[in-house]
Amino acid sequence: MKPTDYEPLPIPPPFMFGCGECTELLVTLGERVGMDGTFIPEQIAIAKHIVTAHPEEVPPPHTRRCGQCPKYAVRPDAADRWAEHRARDLFLPETIARLL
Ligand SMILES: [Zn+2]
Ligand SMILES: [Zn+2]
Numbered sequence: 001m002k003p004t005d006y007e008p009l010p011i012p013p014p015f016m017f018g019c020g021e022c023t024e025l026l027v028t029l030g031e032r033v034g035m036d037g038t039f040i041p042e043q044i045a046i047a048k049h050i051v052t053a054h055p056e057e058v059p060p061p062h063t064r065r066c067g068q069c070p071k072y073a074v075r076p077d078a079a080d081r082w083a084e085h086r087a088r089d090l091f092l093p094e095t096i097a098r099l100l
Contacts, residue, residue, distance in 0.1 A: 007093035009033060015057055016091065021049055026091065043100070046091055047084035059086045066098050 009030065016022035025046045032039035051058060061082075062069045072082035088097035 007095060009091065010093060012091050013057070015054060016050075019053065021053065022046070025049060029091070040100075043088065043092065043096075044084070047087045050087040050090065051080065051083045055083070057087075057090070058083050059089050061086065062089075062098070065094070068098055068100070 012022070012026055016026060025042070029039060029042045029046060032042050061073065068085050069082070072078050072085060075082075085098075085100060088100065
């Protein structure tokens with residue numbers, strides 16, 4: 001997982017630009033993507049923030065091309081992590097968003 005192998009980050013939805021914390025987290029994420037190494041902690045931080053601060057913006061479960069949603073769907077105890085997984089779609093390319 002090298003940043004150079006990644007697809008470019010998508011344009012985040014407008015609500016994220018309207019939130020100071022989202023903007024700050026996105027800037028940090030952008031910096032990490034440009035450096036060597038992974039940016040998993042930054043990805044998780046943004047997903048957790050979206051679920052906590054913007055729960056109405058979390059996308060619905062994926063109905064195709066997702067190996068994670070069917071697993072989360074049968075685990076009521078993993079509802080928070082499922083929401084974080086879906087929130088990843090908002091700020092990551094699909095291939096990366098659906099890794100976690
Ligand atoms: Zn926010
Ligand atoms: Zn999914």
